[in-house]
Each structure stands twice: as structure tokens, then as C-alpha cells.
Amino acid sequence: AQKVTQAQTEISVVEKEDVTLDCVYETRDTTYYLFWYKQPPSGELVFLIRRNSFDEQNEISGRYSWNFQKSTSSFNFTITASQVVDSAVYFCALSVPFSGTYKYIFGTGTRLKVLA
């Protein structure tokens, strides 16, 4: 069975601190994708990053960076120098082959509060 675990329910940091959001996944599929989405209070899920199972290179995009480690089945997300606008719920998702498309399995989310 596939599963995504985000053990951190809520994290509070002070602006300009660095913060890492953890994601651990389970799947027996050899081909899969991992995603991070941001959900602000408005409700829309905003796509942040996609990695495929064959690409373990870490990625940096501005203040965001992602660390993918297949050996530990983890795909962690770090925000450097956090800002108040980063406050949101962040979801990690696993995407696996399913009936001609890919099925998303989401974690329960981590609520990030960045305090001014």
C-alpha cells in the first residue's frame, strides 16, 4: 500500500529562520513522482516541485530547497530565511501509476506559521 507521512502537524518559526518540513513515503512502485504543494488560507493547492523516482538530485529554487533520499524514502522541504507570506499548509504527495494515469496520495499536511 502507498502512504505519505508528514509527522509535523504544525511548526511555528520567527521570520528569517530556516525551517525544514519532513516527508516520508511508502510505495512498492519503481516509477513514481513526489510533489510538494502549498495551500494558503484561500484553499487552492499551489504546485511547488515535482521529482521523479529516478532523479535524486537535490533542487534549489530561490529560498526553497528539496532533499530527496530514496535510501530513507524521504523528500524533505527546506525554506531558508522564512517570511510571513510562507505561512500556509504544505502537503507532500506521492504519485503512482493508476489506471492509465497517476494517482496522488497526500500526506496530512504541515501547517507552517511564520511570525513577524
Place this chain on the structure above:
Amino acid sequence: DTGVSQNPRHKITKRGQNVTFRCDPISEHNRLYWYRQTLGQGPEFLTYFQNEAQLEKSRLLSDRFSAERPKGSFSTLEIQRTEQGDSAMYLCASSIRTGEETQYFGPGTRLLVL
């Protein structure tokens, strides 16, 4: 590219009433997905369309739920005889078949059943 849109954004209804939600995907996307998200949880898959064909339905989708995508463009999700347990955010997403399978989400419809 105007993104995925959903209407209405909010719906309050009384138990037993029928409700219908609409989703307009990104114009060139041929795949459309419906999800349900309850408080404190991640979205859960409900159903998926490729063009006008409904290819998969979750066990979460009881017989009171029906979804259509008649011309392979917009989609509707209807809930008949609503129950308080149906209160949730209903999210729509779309993707294009390129092998990437990144799904782009709409703003959701928040349903409250009284």
C-alpha cells in the same frame, strides 16, 4: 492560461438537498480529477476523467455522488440527498498527458451541510 476554476466557491445547504459543483480545467488539459478534503487532512481522490470518459471512481464515491464531463471540457459533481458527513472542500485538478502528470488544482468548493 487562466488556471483551473471552480464554482461556487462556497455552498451552504440543508441536509437532504442536492448540490452541484462545476469545474473548468485548464483548456488544453484532457485529464480531470475530483478530490475531497476534510479538515486537517490531505485531499483524497474521488474520480478521474480522460476527456469525457470517467475511468476510475474511488470507494469514497457513494451512489449519492455522480460526476460528468459531457464534452470533455468542464465537469460537474453532484451530491444527492446531502448528509452532514459530506461537509468538506471539494477540489478539482487537471493535467495533460505528457508523462509528467503534474496536476494543477482549482480553488475548491467548500460545502457545509447543516
